[in-house]
Each structure stands twice: as C-alpha cells, then as structure tokens.
Amino acid sequence: MTKNPSEEQPDIHTTEVSASREQQDTAAAGHAATDVDHFDDVTAEHAERTEEVSAHSQLAVLLDNHEELPAELGDADIDAAFDNDEAGMNWPVVVPAMAAVLAVVVWGLAASESFSNFASTALSFVVNNFGWAFVLFGTVFVFFIIAIAVSKFGLIRLGRQDEAPEFSTVSWIAMMFAAGMGIGLMFYGTTEPLTFYRNGVPGHTEHEVGTAFATTLFHWTLHPWSIYGIVGLAIAYSTFRMGRKQLLSSAFVSLIGEKRADGFLGGLIDALAIVATVFGTAASLGIGALQIGAGLEAAGIVEEARNNTVLTIVLILTLAFLVSAMSGVGKGIQYVSNANMVLASLLAIFVFVLGPTVAVLNMVPTAIGNYLQSFFEMAARTADSADGTAGEWLSGWTIFYWAWWISWSPFVGMFLARISRGRTVREFIVGVTLVPAAVTVVWFAIFGGTAIHFEQADESIWGDGDAKTQLFSLLHSLPGGTIAGFFAMILLATFFITSADSASTVMGSMSMHGRLEANRWVTAAWGALTAAIGLTLLISGGNDALSNLQSVTIIAASPFLLVIIGLMFALVRGMSNDQLYLDHKEQQRWAMKLAQERRHLLEQQRRERRKVARKRRGIHAPHLKR
Numbered sequence: 250m251t252k253n254p255s256e257e258q259p260d261i262h263t264t265e266v267s268a269s270r271e272q273q274d275t276a277a278a279g280h281a282a283t284d285v286d287h288f289d290d291v292t293a294e295h296a297e298r299t300e301e302v303s304a305h306s307q308l309a310v311l312l313d314n315h316e317e318l319p320a321e322l323g324d325a326d327i328d329a330a331f332d333n334d335e336a337g338m339n340w341p342v343v344v345p346a347m348a349a350v351l352a353v354v355v356w357g358l359a360a361s362e363s364f365s366n367f368a369s370t371a372l373s374f375v376v377n378n379f380g381w382a383f384v385l386f387g388t389v390f391v392f393f394i395i396a397i398a399v400s401k402f403g404l405i406r407l408g409r410q411d412e413a414p415e416f417s418t419v420s421w422i423a424m425m426f427a428a429g430m431g432i433g434l435m436f437y438g439t440t441e442p443l444t445f446y447r448n449g450v451p452g453h454t455e456h457e458v459g460t461a462f463a464t465t466l467f468h469w470t471l472h473p474w475s476i477y478g479i480v481g482l483a484i485a486y487s488t489f490r491m492g493r494k495q496l497l498s499s500a501f502v503s504l505i506g507e508k509r510a511d512g513f514l515g516g517l518i519d520a521l522a523i524v525a526t527v528f529g530t531a532a533s534l535g536i537g538a539l540q541i542g543a544g545l546e547a548a549g550i551v552e553e554a555r556n557n558t559v560l561t562i563v564l565i566l567t568l569a570f571l572v573s574a575m576s577g578v579g580k581g582i583q584y585v586s587n588a589n590m591v592l593a594s595l596l597a598i599f600v601f602v603l604g605p606t607v608a609v610l611n612m613v614p615t616a617i618g619n620y621l622q623s624f625f626e627m628a629a630r631t632a633d634s635a636d637g638t639a640g641e642w643l644s645g646w647t648i649f650y651w652a653w654w655i656s657w658s659p660f661v662g663m664f665l666a667r668i669s670r671g672r673t674v675r676e677f678i679v680g681v682t683l684v685p686a687a688v689t690v691v692w693f694a695i696f697g698g699t700a701i702h703f704e705q706a707d708e709s710i711w712g713d714g715d716a717k718t719q720l721f722s723l724l725h726s727l728p729g730g731t732i733a734g735f736f737a738m739i740l741l742a743t744f745f746i747t748s749a750d751s752a753s754t755v756m757g758s759m760s761m762h763g764r765l766e767a768n769r770w771v772t773a774a775w776g777a778l779t780a781a782i783g784l785t786l787l788i789s790g791g792n793d794a795l796s797n798l799q800s801v802t803i804i805a806a807s808p809f810l811l812v813i814i815g816l817m818f819a820l821v822r823g824m825s826n827d828q829l830y831l832d833h834k835e836q837q838r839w840a841m842k843l844a845q846e847r848r849h850l851l852e853q854q855r856r857e858r859r860k861v862a863r864k865r866r867g868i869h870a871p872h873l874k875r
Contacts, residue, residue, distance in 0.1 A: 316343075369683075384647065401834070408671045470620070481666045498514075529805070539794065541562050547722070570753065573746050659755065
C-alpha cells in the first residue's frame with residue numbers, strides 16, 4: 250500500500266497497520282465521530298484485538314477521530330468531605346470501652362496491691378510470649394511505610410486531586426510533633442542516653458557513647474513515626490479520599506467489607522482504639538506529673554512531691570487540656586503547638602549555647618552513624634539475646650516503647666489524618682517520619698550529649714538514678730538553670746496539654762460515629778476518664794509508679810498491635826483500586842507498548858536503509874559482483 254504523506258499515523262509496515270487504517274477509514278466515514286457511544290464501540294473493538302493491533306494504531310484512532318476521553322478516565326475528582334453533624338453516640342462502642350476503663354479505675358483504687366500484682370504478672374506473660382511480635386513488627390512497619398512512599402501510591406492525594414493543604418507546613422509540623430511525642434522527649438531526652446552510657450545495653454559494655462545514642466535513636470526516630478504514619482495514612486485515605494467516616498473501622502472497609510466494618514467487628518476495632526488511647530494518654534499524664542513534681546522539688550517550691558502534690562498537678566493539667574480541647578482543633582491545638590515549638594527551641598538553644606557546644610556537635614554524626622550501622626542488630630534483639638538476659642531490659646525499654654507508640658497511634662494517627670488533608674501520600678510520609686526524626690536527633694544530641702559530657706567530666710547529674718529528676722539536675726548545672734527549670738515545667742505542661750487535647754478530641758470523634766467535630770461534653774468526659782486512669786496508675790504504683798505506668802501501657806496496647814497489622818493490608822488493597830493509581834498503571838502499560846513498537850519500527854527502518862544502501866552499492870560497483 251502506498252503511504253499518503255498527509256497522514257499523521259505512524260509508518261509501521263505490518264499487517265497490524267493495514268488493519269488499523271481500515272478501522273480508521275470506517276471510523277472517519279461514520280457520522281457520529283464525536284459520539285461517546287461510538288468511542289466506546291471503537292475502543293471496545295480494539296480492546297478485543299489488543300494482541301493484534303498496535304498501540305500506535307489504537308492511539309491513532311483516538312487522535313484522527315478527535316475523540317475526547319470520558320471524564321471518568323481522567324484524574325478522579327473525589328469529594329471526600331464526610332461529616333455528619335447529626336451523628337449521635339455510638340453506644341455499642343462507647344459502653345464496652347467505658348466499662349473497661351471504669352473497671353480498671355475501681356480495681357486500682359479499691360485494691361491497689363492486687364491490681365499492681367496483676368499488672369506485673371500480665372506484663373511478664375506478654376513480654377515472654379509476645380515480645381518477639383513487638384520487636385518484629387516494629388521494624389516491619391518502618392519498611393512498609395518507606396515502600397508506600399517510594400511507590401506509585403505516593404502520588405495519591407489525601408483528598409481531591411486539586412485540593413490544597415488545610416494548614417501551613419510550619420503549623421502542620423508543629424502540631425504533629427507536639428502531639429506525637431513532646432512530653433516523652435522532655436522526660437527521656439536527658440536520662441535515656443545517660444542510662445545506656447552508664448549501664449550499657451544487652452551485648453555491649455558500659456561507656457559506649459555510640460551504642461548509647463544508637464539505641465536511643467532506635468527507640469525514638471523512625472519506628473514510632475512509622476507506627477503513627479500507618480494509622481494516620483489509613484484513616485486519612487479512608488476519610489478524605491474515599492469519603493468514609495473518620496473511624497479506624499472505616500479504614501478496614503477495603504479488607505473486611507462495609508457490612509463488617511459497620512457491624513460487630515468494626516465496633517470492636519473502634520473500642521480497642523479508645524481503650525488503647527485512654528491508657529497511652531494516661532501514661533503520658535503520669536510521666537508529666539511526676540517530672541513536673543521533680544521540677545518543683547528542684548526549684549525548692551515543695552520539699553517533696555507527695556501524692557497530694559501530684560494530684561494537684563494532674564487536676565491542673567486536666568483542666569487546662571479540657572479547655573484547649575473544647576476550643577477545637579483549628580484554634581486550641583494550633584496555638585498551643587506553636588507555643589510548644591517556640592519554648593522547646595528556646596530551651597534547646599539555652600542548653601546548646603551554655604553547655605558543651607563542641608561536644609554536642611561531635612555527637613550528632615556519632616549518633617547518626619552508629620544508628621545506621623547498628624540498625625539491624627538492634628532490630629533483631631529479643632529476650633534470648635545476650636545469653637538470654639535481654640528480656641527484662643527489653644520490657645523496660647524497647648517493648649515498652651513499641652507498646653507506648655502503639656497505644657498512642659489511634660489518637661496520634663487520627664489527629665495526623667485530620668491535619669493532613671490535601672497532602673499527597675508521599676508528602677505525608679516524608680513529613681511524618683523524616684522531619685520529626687531529624688528534630689529528635691538534634692534534641693537527644695543536645696540534652697543526652699550534655700548529660701554524657703558531664704558524666705565524662707566527673708560532673709555527673711545521675712544522682713540516685715531517678716529519671717524524673719535528671720533533666721532539672723542538668724539545667725541547674727548551667728548558668729541561669731533555675732529560670733530554665735521553670736521554662737521546662739511550663740513546656741512539660743504545654744506538651745501534655747497538646748497530646749491530651751488531641752487524644753480527648755479523637756476519642757470524642759470515635760464515640761460519635763467519626764464526627765469531625767464531636768460534642769464538647771463527650772470530649773470532656775473522655776478527658777476526665779483519662780485523668781482518672783492516670784491517677785489510678787500513679788496511686789496503685791506507689792514508689793514504683795513509673796513501672797506501673799509502663800506495665801499497664803504494654804498490656805493495653807497488645808491487642809491493638811493486631812489492628813495495625815491489619816491496617817497495612819487494608820491500606821494496600823484500598824490504594825491498589827484508587828483511580829489515580831490505576832491511571833498511572835495504564836499510563837505505564839501504554840508507554841511500554843509504545844516504546845517497544847517504536848524500537849521495533851526504528852530497527853525495521855534501519856534494516857531497510859541498510860538493504861537500500863547495499864542495493865545502491867551493487868548498482869554503482871557492478872565489478873564487485875561475482
């Protein structure tokens with residue numbers, strides 16, 4: 250067939266080209282070239298002959314007939330703004346969750362010794378039998394969230410494709426960081442690196458600076474934020490991309506179906522989320538109250554922080570976070586979070602400038618390098634490590650941390666989802682993992698590095714080994730430390746207010762079928778119950794209140810580990826059917842076919858040119874023929 254130079258279709262000398270041109274002539278002769286029905290007929294016919302008709306030819310049909318793609322083939326414009334202001338209480342979820350919390354309060358106050366013994370026994374059972382699961386899946390979560398970020402899923406937006414983020418990047422980072430671990434950094438920022446430096450970790454000796462920092466960063470950087478990220482991403486995708494209720498159970502629709510998600514199984518998931526949130530927040534309240542009490546002692550305001558002092562601190566903190574929570578996310582949390590960042594920055598700069606500045610700077614690369622080098626060794630540490638002596642150490646550190654992060658994950662994850670609407674999946678994961686991790690490295694280098702430097706210089710702040718006093722011992726070792734100590738107490742309070750504000754708001758939302766703005770009194774009720782649990786754990790723990798807080802947190806978080814594992818499967822299954830993801834897969838398939846056909850065409854053209862050249866050489870040089 251002679252080629253018409255005016256034709257724009259590719260010059261492919263194959264049988265497929267002839268079939269394509271006949272199809273184009275038929276399409277061009279029709280009177281309904283712009284009719285969508287006609288487009289469907291043509292593309293359907295070509296779809297049946299995918300193996301016979303080339304991608305170039307199919308594309309030529311679309312271009313030559315000037316067909317427009319139906320809207321559903323473009324980027325999905327999904328209106329995911331779900332909120333039912335009329336939704337009432339979800340009693341099948343609230344009643345069992347509240348009953349479990351009240352039972353613990355009554356038991357802990359009425360028979361504190363019995364409750365404490367039970368907590369200790371249950372902790373041993375969990376660590377000995379399921380400690381491996383915490384250790385294993387803690388690292389699985391890290392690699393899972395990284396894989397999601399670098400995959401094509403990362404292009405999906407948590408909302409409509411043209412939707413802009415609700416909060417500025419600075420406010421977004423401030424809110425998620427303050428809600429996620431602010432009070433923990435205040436409590437452990439000084440004591441954890443110092444403890445690992447003095448006492449060593451399983452399989453290592455004392456006074457290893459690199460090991461001390463590597464273990465600390467292992468507990469506080471990628472692992473916790475990967476856990477938060479999975480829960481937050483699953484909820485944000487389900488709510489703002491798919492238009493479902495803002496509930497953990499709704500994030501499981503793609504895995505268990507809508508009927509089960511709205512039924513007993515979904516209610517159980519939401520109830521477990523509420524219980525885990527109550528105990529995780531209560532642990533933070535207890536830790537914050539203990540450390541503020543230690544600060545009052547260090548400042549000479551009280552002689553000893555007895556139960557009455559701790560009770561007063563808890564009541565003041567509870568009242569403050571309830572006022573913040575009832576003002577709403579957009580106002581209360583944003584203002585307090587921004588204040589947190591300012592105060593935390595000032596405190597860190599104070600210690601960095603007046604402390605051993607050069608020593609701190611030297612510890613940053615040491616910390617990062619040893620963390621990366623020892624990552625897999627630390628990830629593989631179980632109760633059988635170090636000749637079977639690591640079990641007790643793990644229960645007080647790694648497993649406690651993983652359980653604490655898991656218990657925080659329902660409210661931190663849901664809070665991250667609420668403030669991340671309009672961001673892409675990749676932007677969400679990078680913001681949620683790398684930014685807090687970087688800030689955490691700097692924080693521990695400043696406070697932990699200063700504490701270790703004092704230890705090396707025989708100016709130890711260790712004291713009697715009481716973790717809650719060591720931050721204030723460090724601050725009082727510096728010029729102007731008394732004033733800095735007051736700033737630290739204020740920062741402890743505001744960090745807790747932010748975390749508890751987020752938690753009570755989220756629990757209120759989960760209690761009311763996922764309403765974005767829950768009833769304020771429901772929010773206040775959960776806040777009061779959280780305070781009651783915190784007081785119960787402090788009182789029943791007696792002189793060992795911190796261990797009691799840790800034990801109950803691990804026990805409460807254990808069932809929720811299964812929920813997060815399930816969320817991974819639900820998230821992948823849901824995003825695999827996302828319109829944008831499917832469009833990109835189709836784009837890749839077409840691009841691959843076009844590239845293959847183009848390569849085949851170019852090779853064919855080169856062969857033809859060589860053939861023509863050989864013929865010409867034969868004409869002009871007949872004497873070469875034999």
